[in-house]
Amino acid sequence: MKIILKIVFILIPIMLQSQTTIKGMAMIKNSQGKTEGLPGATIYWLDTEIGTTTNDKGWFTLKYKPEYTKLVFSFVGYKTDTITINELKEIHHFMIEENGLDEIVIQAEKESTSVSYLQSANIVTINEGELLKAACCNLSESFETNPSIDVNFSDALTGTKQIRMLGLTSPYILIAQENIPSVRGASQAYGLTFTPGTWIESIQITKGAGSVVNGYESIAGQINTELRKPLNDDKLFVNAYGSLDGRLELNTHFSQKVSNKWNTSLFVHGNLRDKKMDVNDDNFLDSPLANQINVMNRWQYTDAVNGFVSFINFRYLKDDKQTGEIDFNPDTHKLTTIKYGSEINTERFDASAKLGYVFPETPYNSMGFQVAYSQHQQDSYFGLNQYDINHKSVYSNLLFNSILGSTLHKYKTGISFTHDSYDEYVNTTDFGRTENSVGGFFEYSYDNLDDFSLIAGLRLDFHNLLGTFVTPRLHIRYAPWEKGVLRASVGRGKRSANIFAENQQLFGSSRVMSILNSNGKIYGLNPEIAWNYGVSFLQGFNLLDKKGTITVDYYSTQFQNQVVVDVDESPQEALFYNLDGNSHANNLQIEFNYELATHLNLRLAYKYYDVKTDYLKGSLESPLQAKNRFFANIGYETQLNAKGGNWRFDYTFNWIGQQRLPYTASNPVQYQLAENSPSYSLMNAQIAKVFTPNFEVYVGGENLANYRQENPILASDNPFGAYFDSSIIYAPISRGMYYAGLRYTLN
């Protein structure tokens, strides 16, 4: 199916009266950019004598038999195309000029990343094509070719990649799986690594306020992941991956039609890293030893006639990591000062169900119900610091969609309920708590089907710890001229900070953690409240007959209250306290996308961050946040051959400017760091050879220029001393990493 989409640029389904002929049209774009028929083109079935030429309008009729599947279009001066015909439909095929400077823009080529001209919110969609560029391996690594999300390294112990949006860390992003908030609470630190990349069908990134439908927690934006659906998934899919630094991953998906209305899928993921590596000779593992088993079973019920669709999911995950000194042996060294080591063991179970109903006579009326349960257990220790958390969560949302007068005015309304209970122990201190909330929301949207649309949402929530509060959010889209779209958004977000779960990297240091407030209801602290304002301008253009876009985004997040994580007061302390003063995150992003030649795409982005918080010491830039970043990506694909195979090349360049490092000047000289990190650049590349649509292999490399941080672990020679710190990471710890893998699909 994917292949048809790629080869047949426009496919128009029309029922034909006669079942023995196929009709169609060969089309071109003329110099004014208008479509017109191409007269005199030759059309024939591959490997047969049956052919014809198009008439003066570009139309043709040709004998059809089900065994004919490859239809060839050819014309002097144009590229010869072979397209696959699986069913008898009318064919509208665009022909492309050969070598001509003014090559025709391929009309409906499926873009792997797309920005919508029509949606009110600033949403970037990442499709499967883009996800393939990041061959490995999970959701946290799926953003490396996308400039809206910055991927950072969180700590030298676990090597877990953390993401940032608009200069804010992932707790400020609402991360949902099929619109059910998923990476939150206890799973905040490692949750993104618990969704294997091959499970993902697409990712939607909303910058700024977002919708009120999925809750009040989002501040910087929302990331929603859609998983593969049992109804249209392949029967069997296998992906195997291995890297030279000892990481092995295996993904297997099975899909099965159970009855007319039921389909099911089973996803099985396993990964393993059992090779000890210490390239920088600091006596600490560069990456943790790890193994994970992750199994999901999905059921989909579809009854299109009566308007019902339903999904039921079960997921079990077990993830074990061990890090620390090379010679650390958990059996004998655990919680002793003989060797420094750490184990992080996670077990998680998820169950969720969704039911959607569309009123068959009035399809603009629909209802949806979601319910999800999860249980997340993490048992861990970092040297002598012990951290255990058990988080049980229930989420439920009932949603009704309808219109006010006409489909130009739509609304969504509903109620939601969440329950979170935490059993949390930091060493022997009990931080257990229960959070309950119930809320109602109403979201109105208007679209004049032309140049203006808006979404205005409001929700009212009653929360046992956050109180009763209102969350307003507004998105406006205006298209002043062709291909130009101006968007603006404003919205409020509120959340309870899970200070330990979100800042686990600090356990890998000798810092003493203290909470300076005691009047609040969550760890003695107050809820975090912020307003986010954003404007964005998108302009599409055609230069030398090639498509391109320029986007300029400016977002500002202003905190009314924030739980400040202060690592600057002293290198031996980590302080948590309520914001007293000002804290903001401003972000400017300029992005340029252009098709340099057919199948050769360029993406450039420059990002500026101004993230400042009033600490006890005064106003400082947020630590480990680059002020300036530059991003470039080039992708190239060769023309598909008759078997549907080709080559794909992808190259990504990142330049990361200076980052302010936490204060270390009071340490002995050998344990002091510079005020700022040096700027550096990273390069990733991947080559994929597609043999047939069902089989491909790929090789690639990350950090090709071998840039790595000198001494990522402070005082690695004395891990139980007062100066040990593995949390100050601004660059890769390991040198370049090379990998290879394969993908096999059985339709």
Add this chain to the structure above:
Amino acid sequence: MKKTILILIAIVAISVSAEAQSKTSKVTFEVDGVCEMCKERIEKAATLTKGVKFATWNIQKKELYCIYNNKKTTLTKIKQAIADVGHDTKEIKATDEVYNGIDECCKYRTLETH
């Protein structure tokens, strides 16, 4: 809290019951066209007609399913709006001038005589 839920239920109930009132007409009629671009054009023209609540065009059947308020508009007005953007119905045909302006791949009349 209870009040909020009651208000929400009331909103839902009102909008559902509004459908049941007799001033709402549901009709299906033939509109000529070929492709996704036609679909967008036809649906937009119908939806922007005052009094039309909902319009969806089926590519295979070439039928428009339309729900409208019969106190605010008539079937003729809807068909005229569709003809004004270039698409024929049995009763009202688009003028040649409008028809010639639509994109080449949408030219359904050529298909008929072909």
